[in-house]
Amino acid sequence: MPFDRSLKIAPSILSADFADFGREIAAVEAQGADWIHVDVMDGHFVPNLTFGPPLVKAIRKHITTVMDVHLMIAPVDPYIDAFADAGADILTAHVEAGPHIHRTLQAIRGAGMKAGVALNPGTPAAAVEPLLELIDLVCVMTVNPGFGGQSFIGACVTKVADLRSMIGDRPVHIEIDGGVDPKTAPLVAAAGADVLVAGSAVFRGGSVGDPAPYGANIRAIRESVRAG
Numbered sequence: 089m090p091f092d093r094s095l096k097i098a099p100s101i102l103s104a105d106f107a108d109f110g111r112e113i114a115a116v117e118a119q120g121a122d123w124i125h126v127d128v129m130d131g132h133f134v135p136n137l138t139f140g141p142p143l144v145k146a147i148r149k150h151i152t153t154v155m156d157v158h159l160m161i162a163p164v165d166p167y168i169d170a171f172a173d174a175g176a177d178i179l180t181a182h183v184e185a186g187p188h189i190h191r192t193l194q195a196i197r198g199a200g201m202k203a204g205v206a207l208n209p210g211t212p213a214a215a216v217e218p219l220l221e222l223i224d225l226v227c228v229m230t231v232n233p234g235f236g237g238q239s240f241i242g243a244c245v246t247k248v249a250d251l252r253s254m255i256g257d258r259p260v261h262i263e264i265d266g267g268v269d270p271k272t273a274p275l276v277a278a279a280g281a282d283v284l285v286a287g288s289a290v291f292r293g294g295s296v297g298d299p300a301p302y303g304a305n306i307r308a309i310r311e312s313v314r315a316g
């Protein structure tokens with residue numbers, strides 16, 4: 089997985105048909121997804137439950153791009169090996185999820201995955217500064233995590249710009265997660281983001297039987313960034 093800072097759209101399967109993940113993933117990849125974003129929630133760190141390592145492992149074989157796994161769970165450390173075994177390419181943990189994020193990130197890399205750290209909207213960019221040499225990705229949450237379809241929190245855009253200058257030339261992706269659509273995507277891309285997660289804005293209007301809207305939605309986000 090060579091590093092590059094070009095724009096990547098990562099559809100979140102949180103907005104897909106949960107009974108048909110295999111075909112949903114094939115459909116969004118065929119329609120232009122760059123990565124597949126997989127949201128793991130525990131009903132404790134966030135007020136919602138999704139799925140765990142066995143499901144992630146089962147969908148892995150349907151993903152031909154990058155499996156980007158976003159853990160909204162606490163604790164993280166007991167599950168790192170299970171997500172490595174499930175085939176995660178990138179494993180992202182929240183900085184708020186426990187007292188030893190440094191150890192968690194080392195363990196993720198030690199298990200052979202790229203390491204990401206996610207920040208809730210209430211957490212400042214400075215939380216990442218001590219972690220810059222340990223991460224491959226920082227995920228800036230632009231909604232409070234737990235649900236798809238929430239409104240983008242505009243105050244987070246300055247955090248993206250702060251992180252972009254903090255990261256400098258380091259090979260660290262800046263990912264945006266929450267409320268990304270053709271209106272908000274240009275704001276975060278201009279501030280320095282290169283990975284845009286989008287759930288409802290990609291899956292709306294389409295289905296596995298009629299996947300063309302997925303492609304139109306992905307292109308609309310790309311075009312909005314190009315038009316700036």
Ligand code: DX5
Nearest residue numbers: 100233234236237267287288
């Ligand atoms: C929210 C999840 C997101 C979610 C984004 O807690 O981490 O990945 O799927 O959904 P949208 O794009 O609909 O805001």
Ligand code: ZN
Nearest residue numbers: 127158265285
């Ligand atoms: Zn997510």
